[in-house]
Amino acid sequence: MSNIHPEFHRFLHRQDKENLLGQRGIVVWLCGLSGSGKSTIANAAERVLHQQGRFTTILDGDNLRTGLNSNLGFSDDDRLENIRRISEVAKVFVSQGIITFVSAITPRGELRDLARGLLGNDLFEVYVKASYEACEQRDVKGLYAKAARGEIAHFTGKDGSFEPPNNPDLVLDTEKSSIEDAAFELLEAIRGKISAHRPLV
Template sequence: MSNDLTWHHHKITAAQRAAQKYQLPAVLWYTGLSGSGKSTIANAVDEKLFKMGCHSFLLDGDNVRHGLNGDLGFSDADRVENIRRVIEVALLMSDAGLLVQTAFISPFAEDRTLAKSRLGERMIEIYVDTSLSVCEARDPKGLYRKVREGTIKNFTGVDSHYDVPSNPDITVNAVSMCADECADKIISFLTEKGRIGTSSVGE
């Protein structure tokens, strides 16, 4: 980073932006294997938040790689950089008072630790607990088939490691629960923690 850069403080604070929206900003950090149901659940939560009048935005792994992270591959180093960029974007969006959802595999524990160090209490780690066998049976994008055929390398859960979260804030089982039930559990957590559903937030 250049020594010529200066951080400019805004006249409107993050707390003021949150108060305007009657919610506490948060980053809902979904992690789980490819095909576990992260994006489906995050979309269900996003729809529920919208209907409740909350201000939210979903950062999806594939969507971000189409633009912001389009220059990155799937080596361990590129996966780390992918998550680092997402952390910084999520931080800026939460500074704007939003409830941000990030649906990324984020396979490495140290990257999720970095996210926690940057996002602090705003980060809510959500583990979508779906076994590799179920994810491979679903294979919604046909990726596991390509892995078994040898056309895709460094695939999480097969030939690239996935660190199972040791103490997530929320665990949802996308086998025993449907996406709507998983979303309801997450919404209930946000309500119980006072992130949504109160008119006095930020005052």
């Protein structure tokens, strides 16, 4: 460790990047059960922002598990490491002024605290709320049927715990709102946070 000397002062500042992009970076972290609608809402919101000329990206938990996090499973330790890595990547992106969506189950307070510790005020925490029963009915990926047959260990909401967030910045109830309404509500909530510091010259 003592032989590592990070030299952050050589980098351009975050505000230089944000001025270039004409926006401010934020990490919009969507947590919730599998099938609650995290990826769907992140994609819908990203598409609208992109059309508005915003620079965005999505860090999707499932996608990252095919690459960066492919060596991780679903034990408590691996879920913690999964969230730590996603948070660190999100931290790099937000430091470049990028509007960064994270869609990851993030089932426990401990995991969200870890993300908060690394991202601080850049984190905008969204609870994508849908009951286990509703997600089981949707069963987009067939995982609930597998879990019911006992084929998935540590399945979130079944034998893997899910603690709803205590104090999220926003709750989107996908049993009550449509995809479009949920995305719109999210975009309204972050509108003031992503607008530029000052007009571009």
